[in-house]
Every structure is written in C-alpha cells, then in structure tokens.
Amino acid sequence: MSDNRRVRVRFAPSPTGPLHIGGVRTALYNYLFAKKHGGDLLLRIEDTDSTRFVPGAEEYIIESFKWLGVKFDEGVGVGGENGPYRQSERRDIYRKYVDILLNNGNAYIAFDTPEELEKLRNDIPNFQYDAKTRSMGKNSLTMSEDEVKAKIAAGEKYVVRAKIQPDEDITVHDMVRGDVTINSNILDDKVLYKSADDLPTYHLANIVDDHLMGITHVIRGEEWLPSAPLHILLYRYFGWEDTMPRFAHLPLLLKPVGNGKLSKRDGDKLGFPVFPLLWNDPKSGETSSGYRESGYMPEAVVNFLALLGWNPGLDRDLFTVDELAELFSLDHVSKSGARFDYEKAKWFNHEYITKKSDEELADMYAPLLKSKGYEPAREVLVKIVSMVKTRISFVADLWQETNFFFEAPTEYDEKSLKKHWKEESPKLMADMIEILNGIDDFKSQTIEPIIMDWIAKNEYKTGVVMNSFRTSIIGAARGPHMFDIIEILGKEETIKRTKVAIEKIK
RNA sequence: GGCGGAUUAAUGUAGUGGCCUAGCAUGCAUGCCUCUCACGCAUGAAACUCGGGUUCAAAUCCCGGAUCCGCUACCA
Numbered sequence: 001m002s003d004n005r006r007v008r009v010r011f012a013p014s015p016t017g018p019l020h021i022g023g024v025r026t027a028l029y030n031y032l033f034a035k036k037h038g039g040d041l042l043l044r045i046e047d048t049d050s051t052r053f054v055p056g057a058e059e060y061i062i063e064s065f066k067w068l069g070v071k072f073d074e075g076v077g078v079g080g081e082n083g084p085y086r087q088s089e090r091r092d093i094y095r096k097y098v099d100i101l102l103n104n105g106n107a108y109i110a111f112d113t114p115e116e117l118e119k120l121r122n123d124i125p126n127f128q129y130d131a132k133t134r135s136m137g138k139n140s141l142t143m144s145e146d147e148v149k150a151k152i153a154a155g156e157k158y159v160v161r162a163k164i165q166p167d168e169d170i171t172v173h174d175m176v177r178g179d180v181t182i183n184s185n186i187l188d189d190k191v192l193y194k195s196a197d198d199l200p201t202y203h204l205a206n207i208v209d210d211h212l213m214g215i216t217h218v219i220r221g222e223e224w225l226p227s228a229p230l231h232i233l234l235y236r237y238f239g240w241e242d243t244m245p246r247f248a249h250l251p252l253l254l255k256p257v258g259n260g261k262l263s264k265r266d267g268d269k270l271g272f273p274v275f276p277l278l279w280n281d282p283k284s285g286e287t288s289s290g291y292r293e294s295g296y297m298p299e300a301v302v303n304f305l306a307l308l309g310w311n312p313g314l315d316r317d318l319f320t321v322d323e324l325a326e327l328f329s330l331d332h333v334s335k336s337g338a339r340f341d342y343e344k345a346k347w348f349n350h351e352y353i354t355k356k357s358d359e360e361l362a363d364m365y366a367p368l369l370k371s372k373g374y375e376p377a378r379e380v381l382v383k384i385v386s387m388v389k390t391r392i393s394f395v396a397d398l399w400q401e402t403n404f405f406f407e408a409p410t411e412y413d414e415k416s417l418k419k420h421w422k423e424e425s426p427k428l429m430a431d432m433i434e435i436l437n438g439i440d441d442f443k444s445q446t447i448e449p450i451i452m453d454w455i456a457k458n459e460y461k462t463g464v465v466m467n468s469f470r471t472s473i474i475g476a477a478r479g480p481h482m483f484d485i486i487e488i489l490g491k492e493e494t495i496k497r498t499k500v501a502i503e504k505i506k
Numbered sequence: 507g508g509c510g511g512a513u514u515a516a517u518g519u520a521g522u523g524g525c526c527u528a529g530c531a532u533g534c535a536u537g538c539c540u541c542u543c544a545c546g547c548a549u550g551a552a553a554c555u556c557g558g559g560u561u562c563a564a565a566u567c568c569c570g571g572a573u574c575c576g577c578u579a580c581c582a
Contacts, residue, residue, distance in 0.1 A: 012582095013582090014581080014582050016581085016582075046582065048581090048582080049580095049581055049582065051581085052581065052582080110580090112580095113580095114579090114580065117579090117580085125507085126507070126508065126578090128508095128578075157580090158580095159580050161580095177511070177512090180510070180511075181510095182509065182510065183509085185509095186508070186509050186510090186578080187509095188578080188579095190579095191579080191580050193580090194580045195580095196580070197580090201579095201580070201581080201582085202581075202582050203582095206582095221576090222511075222512095222575080222576060222577095223575095223576055223577070223582085224576095224577090224582090225510070225511070225576070225577080226509075226510060226511090226576070226577040226578075227577075249511090251511095251512080251575090252575070252576075254574090254575080256517080259574065259575080260574090260575080261575075261576085304518095307518070307519080307531090308518070309518090309519095310519095311518080311519055311520075311530095313519095313520065313521090314520090314530085315520080315529075315530045315531080316530080316531080317518090317530085317531050317532080334512095334518090334519075335511075335512060335513095336511085336512045336513060336574090336575085337511095337512075337574085337575060337576090338517095338518065338519090339517060339518075340517090340518095341516095341517045341518055341532070341533090342517095343517075343532060343533055344517070344518065344531080344532045344533080346532090347531085347532055347533085348532095354545090388544080389545095390544065390545040390546085391543075391544040391545065392544090401543095401544090416542080419542095420541090420542080455541095461541095462540095462541055463540095463541055463542080464541090465541075466541030466542075467541055467542055468541095469541080470541070470542060470543095471542090476542085476543085477541085477542040477543070478542055478543040478544080479542070479543065479544090480542095480543085480544085481541090482541065482542085
C-alpha cells in the first residue's frame with residue numbers, strides 16, 4: 001500500500017449549491033497537503049446526482065478558490081491528462097467498470113422499485129438490503145438469467161448493487177484516527193449504478209476516478225468514515241489494493257452555539273457568512289452572504305480555517321499560506337469536531353487588515369466612500385486611513401471610524417456630553433475659536449503646542465477642554481488624535497463646527 | 507434502534523505516563539499609556555466529561571457510564 005508515487009490529492013464537491021465553509025476547509029487541507037509534499041491537487045466535480053444539480057454552483061466553486069488563492073493543478077477549469085473531470089461526462093468509463101464487477105461476481109442487478117424498497121423498510125424493522133435479505137428482492141440472484149435479460153431488453157429500470165460478503169472485519173487505516181474496524185454485516189449492498197440516468201453513485205464513481213486519476217491520499221470529511229470500508233472493498237473487487245489511496249477523515253465544523261454541525265441557517269441567524277462568496281439561489285431566490293462580500297481578506301479566511309481542526313503545535317496563530325503548507329501535517333489534525341468561532345475569524349481579519357499598507361486600505365475604502373458621495377484626494381484618504389486602521393476589523397468599519405471627516409455631526413452623543421461638557425465649555429470653545437482663528441499654518445504640529453500652552457497657562461483641565469472640543473467636532477468623545485483630525489478638516493470647517501456646537505449644545 | 511467516531515477554560519487548541527503548581531490564542535475583566543475611543547503593554551479569572559482500574563506515578567493506558575457528532579437513500 002505504501003509506495004513512492006507522487007502525491008496526488010483531490011477535492012471533489014457536488015455542484016448542489018454554494019460551497020459550504022467546511023468544504024472550503026477540506027479543500028484547503030488538500031491544497032496544503034499537496035503543497036507540502038510537492039504533489040498535485042485536482043478539482044473533480046461529482047455531479048452523479050442529476051436531480052440535485054444546481055446551475056451556477058460549479059462556477060461558484062471555481063471562483064471561490066480563485067479568490068482564496070487555492071490553486072488546482074488539474075481538473076475542471078484547469079484541464080489535464082486525466083479528464084474529463086466532470087463525472088457526468090464519464091459515463092462510458094463507469095459503464096465499463098460496472099461490467100467488471102458484474103462479471104467477477106462482486107455486484108448484481110436489482111429491479112426493486114423505490115416503492116417496493118420503501119415497503120420492505122416499513123414491513124421489516126431495521127431492514128437493509130444485504131446478504132440476509134437480498135433473496136427477498138427482485139434481482140439477478142433470485143431470477144434466471146433469461147428473466148433478467150428480458151427485463152433489461154424491455155427497458156425496465158434497474159440498479160447495480162455491490163455484493164457484500166457477510167461477517168468480515170474490515171479495517172480502515174485512517175491517518176487522522178488510526179485503525180477503525182467495522183464488520184461487513186452492517187454494510188448494505190450499496191447501489192453503485194442506476195440505469196435510470198446511466199450514472200454511477202458516489203461510491204463507484206469515486207473509487208474508479210481516484211484510481212484512474214492516480215490519487216494517493218483521500219482527505220475528506222468525517223461523514224465518509226462509515227462508508228470507507230465499502231470503498232476498501234471496492235478497491236479489492238477491482239484488484240487495485242496495491243495502489244489504494246491512504247484515507248484521512250477530517251473532523252466536522254460545528255455550530256458556534258448549541259448542537260450540530262454548522263449550517264447555512266446558523267450564519268443567517270448569528271450574522272456571519274458560512275459561504276466564501278455571496279450566493280443567489282436560482283431556485284429559491286434566497287441570498288446568502290459570503291466572506292468576500294462581508295469584507296474578509298482571503299488570507300485571513302485561509303489562516304483562520306487552517307487552524308480550525310489543525311494546528312502546527314506552535315505558540316502563535318498568524319501564518320502565511322506558505323508557512324501553513326510548510327508546517328502542515330495530517331497527524332496534527334484533531335479528531336473532534338471544531339466549533340466555528342466567529343469572534344476569532346474577526347480577529348484574524350483585523351490582524352490582516354492592520355498589516356495592509358495605508359495606501360492599499362485607502363484604495364479599498366475609496367469605492368465605498370464614493371458610493372456615499374465622497375471622493376477625497378488619495379493622499380488625504382491615505383492619511384485618514386492611517387489614523388484609524390488599528391481600530392477596525394473590516395474595510396466597511398472605516399466608515400463609522402471616519403465619517404466625521406466628511407460629515408459634520410448632526411447630533412451629540414449624550415454620554416460624552418454628560419461626562420465632558422461642563423458649564424464652562426461654551427466659553428472655552430469660544431476662546432478656542434479665537435485662538436484657532438489666529439493660526440495661519442493650520443497643521444497638527446503647529447496647533448497642538450499653541451492649544452496646550454493656552455490650556456496650561458490658564459490651568460484648565462485638559463480633559464474637559466479637549467473632550468468638549470472633540471465632541472463639538474465629531475459628535476462624541478472618540479476617535480484619533482484631535483489635532484490630526486482638525487488638520488484634515490481645515491481651519492474653516494473646524495471653526496464652523498465649533499460654533500455650531502456652542503449654539504446647539506445647551 | 508444499530509454501527510462508528512469524539513470528549514482539556516466560553517471558543518480554537520498544546521499536551522503521546524513523571525518536565526503539568528496543565529502552555530498558547532481569541533473573548534472577557536483590571537491596570538498602565540492617554541484629551542476620548544481604539545491600538546499597544548501588563549496583570550487576572552477560567553479547563554483535563556464522570557466512575558472504576560493498571561502503575562511508584564495518568565490529562566495521557568484499560569474498562570464502563572454520560573454527552574455530543576456522523577452514518578444508517580437509486581444524496582453526496
């Protein structure tokens with residue numbers, strides 16, 4: 001089983017809707033693993049369930065990874081020598097392998113209709129289609145060969161089921177959980193192929209494709225662990241055990257609060273995205289928010305996700321993708337489900353925002369400002385952004401931190417007034433106006449010593465003067481260095497706002 | 507119900523029998539800085555699911571209970 005083949009892993013989503021953030025993490029781990037080992041990452045679209053196909057989902061998946069910087073070496077949207085990479089385009093291939101199984105006695109044909117199966121499940125407690133019960137079904141094991149041929153010739157729909165041998169222990173050597181053994185008695189004769197749409201089910205398609213595409217490691221969600229024994233059996237039935245990939249089942253992402261795994265609804269309810277990109281559902285018309293549109297930096301999302309269920313064992317949290325790949329190892333993946341921590345996601349974004357240069361941030365902010373009707377000169381915006389960048393988590397937060405640069409306060413924060421606006425404040429502000437008026441070089445560095453001297457000479461309380469002034473200018477006792485603010489505002493606007501404040505605040 | 511998996515502070519985790527008086531990060535609280543808020547810095551509260559065993563020694567190994575998660579489809 002262990003060999004020296006080049007590492008090849010794949011991410012194989014179903015195009016049934018927007019890509020869940022848990023799927024994003026699975027893909028990321030595959031990407032990191034491939035990068036770490038200098039191998040390949042493939043993108044395969046598993047659209048074997050024609051009834052669940054959602055238009056636009058495939059494009060969404062590709063765009064999501066493009067945004068996140070997860071690059072595929074092969075697959076849908078990239079090409080490669082092992083295509084096609086869309087399972088619906090591989091019908092002929094699967095048909096061939098179904099026949100192999102049929103011919104070597106590891107599978108059989110079954111004609112039972114969904115209704116008949118439903119009845120069996122209702123009539124017999126814990127019914128499952130397996131070695132004990134298949135004699136009750138309408139299948140090629142209970143019917144004559146001619147009968148089967150006749151039915152097929154008549155166009156009757158059928159499925160092909162795996163013929164699982166009973167009472168055998170099958171052990172999965174999982175790279176995350178160690179050996180997991182289950183008995184084949186609990187496996188049912190899984191449907192591998194359905195003639196109705198001439199498509200295999202996940203299990204068959206998955207094994208055939210992984211084999212044909214030279215996959216060496218299957219890194220997927222924990223929900224696949226119970227069917228891993230079936231997959232091992234399939235490798236055996238095909239005689240591919242010597243190149244069977246190694247398995248690694250990843251823990252699930254759980255709800256931030258309460259029980260269960262993270263769902264779309266949690267995001268809506270708690271106010272954070274569970275999808276990488278904004279998604280408009282073509283069927284329901286519902287809209288789901290995305291990380292990208294919510295102002296997250298792709299590097300932050302990658303960093304955050306990488307550490308949700310895995311860690312490099314170091315005493316720090318901030319890593320570049322390259323560092324992540326260098327450090328990545330499957331045996332540091334945790335075994336238990338990870339609760340989604342939105343606060344931590346925000347913190348990561350804050351860290352990455354802070355790392356951006358003032359210029360970059362200004363450019364990201366400009367479109368938002370423009371939508372509000374403001375288009376300041378770039379160097380002014382750069383200056384403004386530099387004053388407040390440490391206090392935001394998202395680019396959009398910039399507005400609430402800088403709105404006063406563009407709009408005079410329409411009201412004054414009550415708490416600030418109560419705490420800082422004293423009886424003497426109106427007179428103080430009037431004096432302030434007079435001093436400001438006499439300053440021609442209206443620069444922060446020039447203004448500050450003049451005002452501070454004035455405060456000191458008169459033995460005023462700095463807090464009272466400055467906060468009265470601050471509240472007059474921006475409407476509340478908050479914000480960056482006061483003299484920097486009024487430099488941007490300019491003398492005229494500063495004096496105007498102060499005058500208004502003296503009149504309006506009583 | 508059956509089968510499998512999991513269980514360290516509020517959250518993510520470190521820990522692979524003695525170095526654990528259980529580390530780190532987020533969040534929270536307090537203090538410092540300071541004209542305010544934030545940043546930053548410092549400090550603090552806060553955890554080994556429970557019960558048995560094995561051992562000189564257990565968060566770490568074994569058994570059992572509890573809880574949670576997954577699977578149990580002609581879905582992936």
